[in-house]
Amino acid sequence: MAISPQQALAAALAGASARIDAPVAPRFKPGARVHLRNINPTGHTRMPRYIRDKVGTIERDHGVFVFPDTYAVGKGEKPQHVYLVRFTAQELWGAEARSNDELLVDVWDDYLEPV
Amino acid sequence: MSIKHNRPLTDIEIRVKALESLLVEKGLVDSATLDALIDTYEHKVGPRNGARVVARAWVDPAYKQRLLSDGTKAIAELGYSGIQGEDMVVIENTPDTHNVIVCTLCSCYPWPTLGLPPVWFKSAPYRSRVVSEPRGVLQEFGLNLPDEMRVQVWDSTAELRYMVLPERPAGTEGWSEEQLATLVTRDSMIGVANVQAPAK
Amino acid sequence: MNGIHDLGGMHGLGPIVVEQNEPVFHHEWERRVFGMFLPIFATRTFNVDELRAAIERMGAPAYLNTSYYEHWLHAYETLLVEKGVLTQAELEARRTQVAQENH
Numbered sequence: 424m425a426i427s428p429q430q431a432l433a434a435a436l437a438g439a440s441a442r443i444d445a446p447v448a449p450r451f452k453p454g455a456r457v458h459l460r461n462i463n464p465t466g467h468t469r470m471p472r473y474i475r476d477k478v479g480t481i482e483r484d485h486g487v488f489v490f491p492d493t494y495a496v497g498k499g500e501k502p503q504h505v506y507l508v509r510f511t512a513q514e515l516w517g518a519e520a521r522s523n524d525e526l527l528v529d530v531w532d533d534y535l536e537p538v
Numbered sequence: 539m540s541i542k543h544n545r546p547l548t549d550i551e552i553r554v555k556a557l558e559s560l561l562v563e564k565g566l567v568d569s570a571t572l573d574a575l576i577d578t579y580e581h582k583v584g585p586r587n588g589a590r591v592v593a594r595a596w597v598d599p600a601y602k603q604r605l606l607s608d609g610t611k612a613i614a615e616l617g618y619s620g621i622q623g624e625d626m627v628v629i630e631n632t633p634d635t636h637n638v639i640v641c642t643l644c645s646c647y648p649w650p651t652l653g654l655p656p657v658w659f660k661s662a663p664y665r666s667r668v669v670s671e672p673r674g675v676l677q678e679f680g681l682n683l684p685d686e687m688r689v690q691v692w693d694s695t696a697e698l699r700y701m702v703l704p705e706r707p708a709g710t711e712g713w714s715e716e717q718l719a720t721l722v723t724r725d726s727m728i729g730v731a732n733v734q735a736p737a738k
Numbered sequence: 739m740n741g742i743h744d745l746g747g748m749h750g751l752g753p754i755v756v757e758q759n760e761p762v763f764h765h766e767w768e769r770r771v772f773g774m775f776l777p778i779f780a781t782r783t784f785n786v787d788e789l790r791a792a793i794e795r796m797g798a799p800a801y802l803n804t805s806y807y808e809h810w811l812h813a814y815e816t817l818l819v820e821k822g823v824l825t826q827a828e829l830e831a832r833r834t835q836v837a838q839e840n841h
Contacts, residue, residue: 427570435578441625442697472747473670495790525690555770575776657755
């Protein structure tokens, strides 16, 4: 039952992608303005608090992946799109922040609502 | 194989030995497998891999385009792939934009190209500050960027793994790929440093 | 979870300390903890999201006062017991035995 050295090295080289080949439709397209939902989960989430309730722009659609918020607590993979979202530094940190700095953060479809 | 210590074990050493021995006893893990994985990630996988990717992109414009449009596939062309690098995105530094990468929530890092992350990358000070004061953090690393340059901070919150393609320094015209790779540092591929021009 | 691991934007966590020519592992025990990652995953006892969640459940004082690989060790111990692969009693008994053998 224990994985052998050769099996382990092969597994390390192959990796274990979180991508899921499922025909899930994206809710947003690149260029769309999105609002990060104001959620306060007590369980696992990959939405950092510094983007919660903020507005950004969809930069890229990475495709469909496992959703950690459910998968971490035995509630299934809930495949959905993951997007790269662009935020201005001023949106996140206030008017005193640099006007030409930006942050790019990967977010799951469930974290977003349209603006 | 047990190592003879000439001092009592610390609590954490006791916990680790206990866990490994229980898992081995239950037939769940093989100590030789641990040894092989440790050897691979301690000695075989590291930033020299990423340096070769960068050098290839510097000398081969078509490769660079492939790298920027499908990082995973282009990196795999050089034989680098696998765990914590299954979905790679490479972002290039340009004269007007500087990129820097972090994982604020934990320690996500592209193992196949950069190896295992340094302690500072995984620690609270970097993770907390680079998103809100990137220029201050970069200055501490010795990188002073002009005001007009845009800074982009990439927070690896999902399973995409990011790597910076730093700018090729001046004074390297005609250099071979192998020579160029020697200049590329891990820190330049995280984005807390640029690649230094060769000393004259 | 609004946990301590969610560090982006926090203040007061101290200076960024960089060790020059840092080794990949600082202690032998760190090597073993790292080496266990893939083999334990291969048993399909838990997934990487559960691992991260277990680390997040450490609580703020423990999280900040322990090192990176100690976080992984905590997650392995917690999840292997929660999932019924090991019992807390077995772990403690083995620790006592290891401590006595290495006294």
